[in-house]
Amino acid sequence: MPLLVDCSNCKTPLQLPPGANSIRCAICHAITRIHHDPRSLPPGPPPPHSFYPPPPPPPHRAPVVPPSSYHGALTPPPIAGRKKAVIIGITYRKSRYELKGCINDAKCMKFLLMNRFKFPETEILMLTEEERDPHRIPTKENIRMAMAWLVAGCRAGDSLVFHFSGHGSQQRNYNGDEVDGYDETLCPLDFVTKGMIVDDEINDTIVKPLPPGAKLHAIIDACHSGTMLDLPFLCRMNGSGQYVWEDHRPRSGRWKGTSGGEVFSFSGCDDDQTSADTSALSKVTSTGAMTYCFIQAIERGHAGTYGNMLNAMRAAIRNTDTSSGGGVVTSLLTMLLTGGSGAGLRQEPQLSSNEGFDVYRKPFSL
Template identity: 75%
Template sequence: MHMLVDCSNCRTPLQLPPGAKSIRCAICHAITLIADPRSVPPPPPYSSSAHHNYPSPPPPSVVAPSPYNHEPSGPPPSPHGNKRAVICGVSYKNTRNELMGCVNDAKCMKYLLVNRFKFPESSIVMLTEEETDPYRRPTKHNMRMALYWLVQGCKPGDSLVFHFSGHGSQQRNYSGDEVDGYDETLCPTDFETQGMIVDDEINATIVRPLPRGVKLHAIIDACHSGTVLDLPFLCRMDRNGRYFWEDHRPRSGVWKGTNGGEAISFSGCDDNETSADTSALSKVTSTGAMTYSFIQAIERGHGTTYGNMLNAMRSTIRNTDNGLDGGIVTSLLTMLLTGGSLSSGFRQEPQLTANETFDVYSKPFSL
């Protein structure tokens, strides 16, 4: 049976792996020894009809462990390190907040990572409302646990990816660490009852713990997502491709960078903008404009540098091509989505943020 313990320093709930005598908090890095553990209901018995990316199920007499306490099985580490990803597609199905393209975005992103960038399927955690496993629903708790898992035990050479497609929002910041006075947020399925996930927590969970040699990319297709990872620098680029790095380090002096690793985020729009679906025709043909433009930039050969990627993404959204072309987008969407076309008139500009400044036109892009 799994145990839940509170961090001895910041009181964050932590799931204790079976047999462990202590655990390090992903938020404040304090080490907590076992004390007054609280039992957590075990997950339902393994069903052969459910799809699991984690290690093979135990015998029926053994309770299946929580997936987020264990590194996925897969091939031995390559000389270039391990690849690991968390993909969230939140459609808010059957609610007044329902979105059309988010689950399609998640499927497209997984297809891209597996087929273009050789991420092992066993190292990708998918969170969508389509999942039958309760641990794979994009609730606030499951998203938190997935983000903890993403960085847990990462080593130099590892490549990590976090993709989110869903609602984003803002809330008033009272600590003085936001340039515009607002925190950016991501909305899980249960945000109306459990609350949103705030950029400060995202930063503390998957940015600050990154050790030297580890690379994290976030692809965030949501409204108000420009600085949703709270990274210190934003690439402010005009329509001619000229750019400068805007300093978003908090005036309070709180460190929002990494522990030596590299964190870079592509987001769907600026903090004061909203993001769009590529089509309002039906739930079948829709995808997020930002996710679509990200994949198109790679498929059309623009994924050479970060500057070329950002320019290509913005151009795709501004020009709104007719039809879905490009290898991965075509093959995946033909199979899954039966075709579709982009609607025109999107008013959003994808953004690039990073933990350190760099020359966007000379730094090679890679996942």
């Protein structure tokens, strides 16, 4: 489309052909040379004697941020996401399944998230028997609502944490999506009357909805918790720190991963093991062995990568002397229901994820 330029002598508007560097005025015959591409300059107002009507006013548009605002970046800078956490500690007071250290675990985890990882207190939902709000008592319905709240509105950049300290158990799997034939379960405060929360539901609620760019860390301090989130891959690590990712994708083809986000689960033990509720680690008060070792690994600088984190937790539990503190295993529920037994700290913390990765290269961060 021809462009208008003013004659350098008589200021008559001239139609400049596309690509031309000069033009001769038909009125005064002066030659006007174009030293800059006029397409890169904003058009000026037409002269009073122009034969062309003035252009219509441009439509209203939102302001455009110039590329220079990105300081040369090809894409806009990432948006800082929110930090949200659900923390659950259940002692099952005044019941045959009573534990001692689970509320201590919840309080310690909240302190860690707020002070070490800068989680806002307003974005931490605590469920324990000590809460006065009836919606924060760790019943089955309240735990379900808390899990839904955790992922509600989740978007890229968000960091979510789900921590549970209490009883865990197993039940027979009938749909063929478990390698060992058992579903893992969390035991809410009212599990005797309302039932347990099965790993399939946990996966559906907080794993599958996770969008690209978001991440979730689960810390499950309970028995039979190795695959409590039903994630596709479990890190099998030996005593020397060598590891392989074990494929736990169900043969049925049912997808157990995310919608693009990252999920990492640290659990207190393997699916066929028990987790301890003991004073042998802190020497002061009862805690869940796994929660205590998880926090200590971070505080002592052993959490640079996921592999270092897992090794530090396992070493701390393996080297624990239970002769003075004693260990009350959180599998008391299982022992009462199945007649099993357990003693000491014979648990091995586990790491599972929605995908395999190099555990010694990927930095750990909540």
